[in-house]
Amino acid sequence: MRHPASTPAILLIAGHWLGAWAWDEVLEHLDADDAHAVAMTLPGLDADDPERAAKTLDDQAAAVRDVLTRHGVSADRPAVIVAHSGANAPVGLVLDRNPELVQRVVWVDSGPVAPGSVFAPDLPQEVADLPLPSFDVLGQQASLEGLSAEALERFRSRAVPEPGPVLRGIVELTNAARHEVPTTLVCCSIPSAQVRELARAGHPVFAEVAAIEHLDVVDLPTGHWPMWSRPGDLAEVIRSAASRTD
Template sequence: MNTTKSPIVLIAGHWLGAWAWDEVLEHLAAGNAQATALTLPGLDPEDPARTTRTLGEQAAAITDVVTGLGGPVTLVAHSGANFPVSLVLDRHPELIHRMVWVDSGPVGPGSVFLPGFPEEAEDLPLPDFESLGQQASLEGLSEEVLDRFRTRAVPEPGPVLREPLELTNDARRNVPTTLVCCSIPGAQMLELARSGHPMFAETSELTDVEVLDLPTGHWPMWSRPADLAEVIAAAAG
């Protein structure tokens, strides 16, 4: 890997903090990449206000890290990080050199992550792995990795799951984008986008997009960390 041209900011999906990227960060560092992983508000187990954190607070935290790095960054979002990151793209497209979605993608205006999630529920704990595996592929994850996932997972704050996403700036769709397709092949994902599938409809609006297949489960930072780091470094440079 060559030295990258833009700093890299990594954000993992639900239940995860910066720790989820440890192996990817090691590979990026070996290639002289400047990379930072972020724990979103609401996913720090020590935060006394954890269960009340909002998408707006998460987006603000990402923006603070990005501006602190002093220039356009390569922003990497995995899975459910797509909600706060879509908000950052809407508010500050000029801060993003390239967007990298890892088994994820941009979200459209008015989207709610978990419609009907009860108002009285403070948060959503990590489900049992049998249930989770029916929603997202666990391919490539060892028992050791699953144990770490279970031990370190932090319940997802309720407001983040209930809030509709308010997006108004079409410039978010012009940021150069790499889609890293893991549990769904790129060709299938693009077909779903073209057919108007609500989960992928926003992807069909992107003006500058590269699609890369990295076949594995939904958590490639654990199942294929070296390969994922290589893809991210190439996007950044």
Template sequence: MATETNNPIIVLVAGHWLGAWAWDEVLDHLETDHARAAAITLPGLDGDDPARTTRTLDDQARAITDPLARLDVSKEQPATLVAHSGANAPVSLVLDRHPELVHRVVWVDSGPMATGSAFAADFPEDMAELPLPPFEVLSQQASLDGLSTEALDQFRSRAVPEPGPVLRQTVELTNDARHDVPTTLVCCSISSAQVLDLAREGHPLFAEVAKLRTIDAIDLPTGHWPMWSRARDLAEVIGSAATHTG
């Protein structure tokens, strides 16, 4: 039988080019709903870090695990991890290394990575970083639907180039217990029906989804950045996921 847990701990991790600031509006809504929520900026995405272009996925995974300790997360009180887009690589590592610390993972227009995969294994070694592309280029890769001019301006002004090592590094996973962590798929730019069909067909981008043992798939139609286009609705989905068990 499904139950609910009070005062959930929620850790939000944004995708490429983004820091904790990307979740500001979502956090406002979650705090109104009395959740214990925190957003983090991954290593390599802090513009003031002089060594940021050398940061790796392992650095990013540790940066997710460390706040769990500060929030008193434990096997008895696990956290809900929220991973948007390219945050799926470090969050997949955390699920592999510490599945007992995760109550539920919420993939926001994203999903778990498969072992042996990389975001861009062929990203040139002589390129230290990947800046945010022009929006006309980015829109061919990910939907910008629902984003206001103000949101796009903020995205452009605050984006930090993605470190090359993060893009090139292969994700190595060994712990099948990661598949036991309850999962919520928040499907925005592609429908849940399409995602599940692609997973069943073995599409390489969604093959790991077929291995998950407990999945809730939620449609939240909008573009690839719902934390800006549908912040209140996304917060409600996250809050519900964080309090749900069973």
């Protein structure tokens, strides 16, 4: 991730059940644009880690900071973080604890979480992890629009069960400076007009959007996994967001 001082590093983080591999097609397009991007696998989503089911949100946030540090990111050279779906919880912790390290955050069919949020508060303590559900069930929770049979097969074969402690973890946020980080919302399965309306109405899932001081909204109509359904278009959105200076 070597890059000129004027070009920010781009860190790509996928949501539940996914690792760095989920961004392969997007990275191909970004590399063609000579962007300086890298994808990471959050702790708990490495199938080869025998202790993965015990990983927590704090472990994930610490890993994000470690990746940024290893690639020369600092307050003088902040990065662009691209967070898809459930990656919003650990990335939210990073924005709260180290906002100076982030030049811009790009939420991909996702958005900032509210203080005290818990993804699965009713998940029993005895449940160690949560496997990828059937696509019939998943499709009722998030749009599968645009995904080919090949993409679905890859998703199924490579998905790693999400750690229980991550799903039950409380996102503790206290630093209002997180709202000052320039933000791009990439709206895929929910149109931006609806997202803005829900934010204005104080909907708990979208309320934090209303607090963002520097907000850019982009519509990319497709399902919840645009890195597979529209990888080239998503790469262009990311490249454009990374080039913004506000």
